[in-house]
Amino acid sequence: MLEVRNLVKQYGDITAVNDVSFAAAKGSVFGLLGPNGAGKSTTINCISGLLSPTSGHVTVAGADIVKEGKEAKRSLGVVPQELALYEDLPAIENLRYWGKAYGLGGAALDARLAEVLEHIGLADRARDLPKTFSGGMKRRLNFGCGIVHKPEVLLLDEPSVGVDPQSRQRLFDMVEAERDAGACVLYTTHYMEEAERLCDSLAIIDGGELIAEGTVDELKSQLGARDILQLNGEFPVDSVKAMVDALRDRGLQDFELLAEETGSVTLTLSSASQHLPAIFEMLAAKGGVVAETSLRSPNLETLFLLLTGKELRE
């Protein structure tokens, strides 16, 4: 339903998106994960026709977004990260306007407006101006404007940013409803828990490049059963190296040092809690002092850390 092939977007010498390829199927939610500045929004903008790709292809419901822009856009719904509403136009007129922008009209549009208003929970506020709405209500209307024409492919660019927990839950319900109705949803976020909750498959992007792709389970399996252990404190030169050597001497096979920075060490290993006393002992023997310990079980966030050596929300 949505296919991105070898997508490249350059701004002068800067490559914002580099050879990104993925495909998303009908009736599924495809997550595009990555930290801020990873290239998610640039990818979305290329898919929605806001930006022209430097090279590569994007097809939406079989239509090329560059060569058959009008046809492709007819199948595309976009819910931008920032609100894109007419605050001085009643909610129903906002929906009507965007419906007409997609070529809808007449009784079909009227029926669809009633349906969407019900779906986003604004049926009783249809004639009110969005400027009188709460933030959550505006978010829902913003979502409604993107689905008024029943798009086959729905792009959601970080839709949960700045949304309160209650509205976020409602948003998830609406996304799932679109998927269940047969839409292909592309969902970008830097919240891994959202991706785990919503996405059937996903791709992780960093520095403009796709670094992993698969279902949530497939990606988690890359981690195995390893935990992520992060230690903060004071670690004299060679104390960390001595600890690593000692752990290897103990015969730990799935052990890996992910990152070492001043005052911080991150490593991955199985059953990390069982090895904690020994690790502390080894560091202390070389003059190291552990001030804080963080132990995380495998998830997408730890996978990102494993793949890039940095936190997702840095």
Added chain:
Amino acid sequence: MTFVVASFRKDLSRWWQDRMAFVIWLSIPFLIGGLITSMVDGGDGAMPTGVLLIHDQDESLLSGLVAGAYSQGNLGELISVEQVSLEEGSERIENGDASGFLVIPEGFMAAFLDEEPVALTLKTNPAQTILPGIIEDMTEILLDLGFYAQALFGPEIQTIMDGSSEGMPDDVFAAEMAVQIQGKVDALEPLVFPPALDLEIVEPPPAEPQPDIALLFLPGIVLMALLFAAQGMSADYWKERETGTLRRLVSTPGLLSRFVVGKAMAAGVIIVVLGGITLGAGFLYHGVSWSKFVPAMAWITLSGIGLFAWFSALQMLFPNQKAANLLTTILLFPLLMMGGSFFPLDVLPDWIAAIGRLSPNGFVVDRLTTELTSGSDWTFEKESWAVVLLMTVIGLAICTWRLQTGFARR
């Protein structure tokens, strides 16, 4: 076409809610136009009037004639005469409550008849300039008139005065006096008639009917309202960009050209309302033939949409909203000055008027002025309409081009 209508309805609905902007666009031209018109028309035409206080101590026939002379003819429309006591007159002239205070002394008529010196006292109000001067001049004329009358008809006047003191003169007495006066007039006739100069009165050719000066301001005032509105509404492109609706629009199959046309149509409706009110008020006030109203409305509506298109195009050429608003606002004033909104093009120096007529609003004002002030029906000058239509289309095309080339995508 559906999207053009949707875009039109959307913007019209939004702009219509902004009543304050509408009131401002309308009130500024009305305020300036009202001030200019009242200055040019000279208000309601009421003439200033003064009060001459007279204290007549002589109470004679002659002093009565002098007092009455100030109320005669046109002078009577300017000056109202009040008889007062010496105290009241002195007090009121000191308080500035009158233009002049004339005291006619006792024995005035007797002295006049005896050709003896006599002094009339005239105090004028220094706070006033024109009316006291008129009273002073009039008093001097009366004195000169008295001198010549005394020189020519002194005995007859004396006889009449003597007779009048003995009751109503009989017919014989009146006839005698008439004969004596006629005799003197006959004696003077060879000296006075025929006149030494022949006076030939040449009637000037009938002048071209001059247009109402205040009417010359009307087109400029109407265009002022349209310029304010066009500039104000053009900022909406930036507003749409800031709210993200333009970006969203680019991701839809809705054509940007239709969006631009819809917005221009909504601007056209606002312009029709503004233009209708200002032009209608002007037609009513100046009594312009209503047969010109519809073509005048069509002319200013098309022109107003053109101005909106060009202001919009300019807005989108600037790098940020602040610069766009600032510079288009600054641009307004030279356009208003040179385009005939503050001063009619006909009264501007030739070289400024020539530039003004080439400015977008000046071109429209010039054509509108010509049509409104002519005595004939509206002349549909095809070239003028074609120029405005072409400029409007070009302006809209630039708007579409700017939206397509990045303005909407940021």
